[in-house]
Amino acid sequence: AASLGAEATVDLGAGDPAAAVAAWAGRGCDAVLVAAATDSSEPFHTAAAIARDRARVVMVGMTGTEFPYADFMKKELSVTVSRSYGPGRYDPDFEGRGLKYPEGWVRWTETENLAECLRLMAPRARRARLDVGALITHRFALDAAEDAYAMITGGGEKHLGVVLTYPDGDAAAPPLAFPPPSAGGGAALGLIGAGAFARSVLLPELKRLPGVTLRTVVARRGANAQQTADAFGFARASSDDAAVLDDPAIAGVIVATRHDSHADLVARALKAGKSVLVEKPLGLDGDQLDAVAAARADSKGFFQVGFNRRFAPMVVAARDALAQAGGPRFVLLRINAGAIDAASWIQDAGEGGGRILGEVCHFVDLARFLAGSPITAVTAEATAAEGPCDDVTVTLRHGDGGLSTIAYTALGETVAGKEWIEAHAGGVTVSIDNYVKLTTARDGKVTASTAGARDKGFAAELAAFARALVAGGPAPVDEAELLETSRATVAVLDSLRAGRRIDL
Template sequence: MKQVVQNYKSGELAVLDVPVPGCKPGGVLVRTAYSLISTGTEMMKVSEAGMSMLGKARSRPDQVAKVVQSVATNGLAATYRKVNNQLDSYTPLGYSLCGVVEQVGAGVDDVAVGDLVACAGNEHALHAELNWVPKNLYARLPDGLAPRHAAFGTVGSIAMQGVRQGESALGEVALVIGLGLIGQLVVQLLTASGVRVIGADPDPVRCELAASLGAAACGDPGSAVVESAVADLTGGHGVDQVYLAAGGGSNQPVELAARLSRDRGRVIDIGKCRLDLPWNAYYEKELDVRFSRSYGPGRYDPAYELEGRDYPIGYVRWTERRNLACFLDLMARGSVDVEPLISHIADFEDAVKTYQRLGDGELKAVAVLFEYPEQAAEGRAAAPSVAVPAVPSSRRSAAPTRSAAAPVRLAFVGAGNYATSMLLPHLAERAGVTLSTVVTTTALSAANAQRKFGFGGATTDLDSVLGDPAIDAVFVVTRHSSHADLTRKALLAGKTVFVEKPLALGEDELAGVLAAVEESGNDRLQVGFNRRFAPILREAKQQFGTRSGPASLRYLVNAGRLGHGSWYLQQGTEGTRFAGEGGHFIDTASWLLGADPVSVYAAATSGNEDLQIVLRYPDGSTATLSYVTTGAPGFPKETLDLVADGKVLRLDDFVRASVYARKRWVSSRLPKARDKGQSAELAAFIKAVRTGGPMPVPLESLVATTAATLAVQASLAGGAPVTLAGPR
């Protein structure tokens, strides 16, 4: 299928061929009929991409702060790779469309194949021929509503949420500053609510349009027309509400709002304009400043948007989805008319040219629609497609036979940030390795990985990869909740598997992986516990030498707080943060101590923010792991001390290591960046695949580390140590 994308680093716009997204449970696959260009939000994003790096930095100081923090935590080279990877990737455009349901995922019962739906979301309602949309981000069209009008559903919801924040009442007077697409819709919604509206915009054409759609008066913000209309309609008291629907760097809208508001009036920010509030003006009138968060309650909540968990209507009357359905109903009943806002309808194939015309001012528009080749203006349903799973025809033995001279052919399931910044760069240029296929559920991430790393193919069909006998090994680099199931499927298909941690999020999942090993006879499995392969740590262990007595190990992990919206916070589906990451540190401790733990005890501060974990080993050794999120961001992430036999090994965040013994040994500071072992780990894995030799880490150790990681939660729940049965 085709999708509109942009490279944020170069500013390049393109219509790209990408794989069709899979139809996951909890959502529907929609074939787009019309998608809307938001001439404000989208064109601002397109404009930013065309800036120099300095210009980008000035426009996004929040991102610059994150980069500075990352440099302090992860080092300059690792941060550079991460930032460059994110910038030099294709990103999608679009967030408002109408289309036809082509497939229905499991758990969806409110729409059927062939239904017309309006869809929302800058990750799901993209300028693409097909989109997978979760259930809380679509709404079925009322009878009689034209699909091209329904494509306005998302921006209509944004305007509606702003009006709701204003708490308008019959007979009030409102001022709308900025008469672009959102402003025009706000004018109509307020008018439909019985509010008299005054519009302000420097563009006389937009002023005329707003007047034709119900505004009582419109004019340039600096003209006497607006102030005179406010005085006439309010008896000189000032407007009850001001809606800031303007963009740009001028502070004029905020100052105008203060001047024309009544005492204790309300100012609602919907757009993205400068907000240097003049303190005296706002204080003297005691103005109520409010913000409107996008489409409504549910926005930026993964549990609502991705998992389909609705808010009870008795507590949250108007959610994202209810706003979307309400706006569609208003259009269907004629209370809101979007037809006059449509300045241009372009063929989807001409998307790049259309953006260019908008950018250089040749095309002046309030709203522009893309019309798709198989548009459904008359409600035609696209023919549904059904994927037939491929059943593996054979089982491989634990050590598959292959020519050592032949290149190792790899498939990646998942191509997120970790895969593209920490794994694929080490594999793309490695001799004797062929990146065969990348599998993702979102089409664009597969296309980005294929373009940047040279994969031979990209798809959303996992079964076709598992059934391909030419694939030697499969990398599972997806979200945590899918690791065990994908690993099980790949093992049953006879593939050698590299799965990023964690291997499993529960005992049942771990048992399922082991059952697949038993059923298939295939134990060719590696989990991405890379720290034991770090060169600096391996050298330090060698310098420490053998030990005769039990050891004490202390491992401090200054994990830091997660950013708002991180999928790591989705504990209901993705497990706890420690379940996802803790295996790294347990594996490192066990490797240094040369054994697997026999018991786990865990305690936590209030809210489980900071964990203290004690691991006991067969020879009496102990490892104390402190996994904390409340530490200083500038402090190193990982520090480790191993004490035994009158010797001390110290690791300082993979930058420096030292051993205190009869002779002191200190590593040289790494000249480039922290090396946490990914390259050496991958080299060992590829060697095992090529030669059929033993896997880099024994399966028993992988299972023991996973079981110990899971035991942390059990210990927290029971308040007592958990004894481990040992490797199975």
């Protein structure tokens, strides 16, 4: 510390720190920075002892926080917990979306602070103004990183700053090289997006499908892509979408990224002549849906949206019973969705689109499937006039005169059951309780069937995509119908904004 410019240093184990500080400064410290890392609260006791009356104690590190009340009260000490880096830290608009604060009001944001730190560390004349060399105790080559971590966690050697070194190289990305197709492996699949949903729901089913091979997985983080490849048997992992979209050996693409990228990836896959299954939603607005439709018009591939509920066995049985009854249908869907954090990416209008575009779309498609008739008009009302819209009723008018009502709420208790489906047509009533019980009433009789496990249709959805891919089409679900339900979902937001019915 003395070599780096400290005017006085105190060994806490060798004497009274308060007396040492008083001897140096003539009084206590104006401010005390606690830069320790320990579960003990002793650093707070020491800070109180060496601080002057009405001084500041700033917690930079992470320690125990059971501070001595009497010492802090008598000196009227102020405690601040440093948020690190400066204004902008933990602000998703600043850090994630690139929105800047006005320079005239916030001169030193975390961006400027970090840039200034780097500037001070850069060599000038003989030496850098901020010399961190003395903090570095060890250097390891990058390929010896495991040895570095072993040294740190082993506790046998004193260390402070540990640096990993690597040789300078060409910063340009190497050209993509595609491995040869596997012989006799069936249609090759590429996955873009390897988040929790893809890993826990999609990939276990995809791995079991006959006639397809898992060729390439792409994720934003290369380590995640490689871990997914190793766990599920992909031949290749990458962080570049082109590894899937530009590979001539890949026939089918699964898109499981965040919502704002869906339409673009679908359009690019179609333009590359590939078929694609995209998780919902297909797009976040009419322009994105138009781009998908235009790409599909010129493509030999097809697209499918992850509206899995229309593939659920109980939903298919209910649809068949309604079709036999004939005539227009009256469909009721109640979804007790549960609350999610307002700060979730799903609630961000630009990235997730909100729960209407991201989740209610499932039920618009389900209502369309059960009603068996095109959606011609949409009317919606919500409990909130602005902000995240988690509680909404949607009425869909169908071309044959039928009606569907969707009641979607985040206000309920989830143990009460998430989804209730009820539909009526021509003297027939069907109801589905959370995909485990189907009840059918007709001709004065009621029959019921139960399932041992909840089946929302994921396996059947993926199997249908694989069969169509191997056979070269057609799409398992009418693509015009998928565009229709996607446009109807966008119209839900239009209806809420306009306060009226939206005709399609």
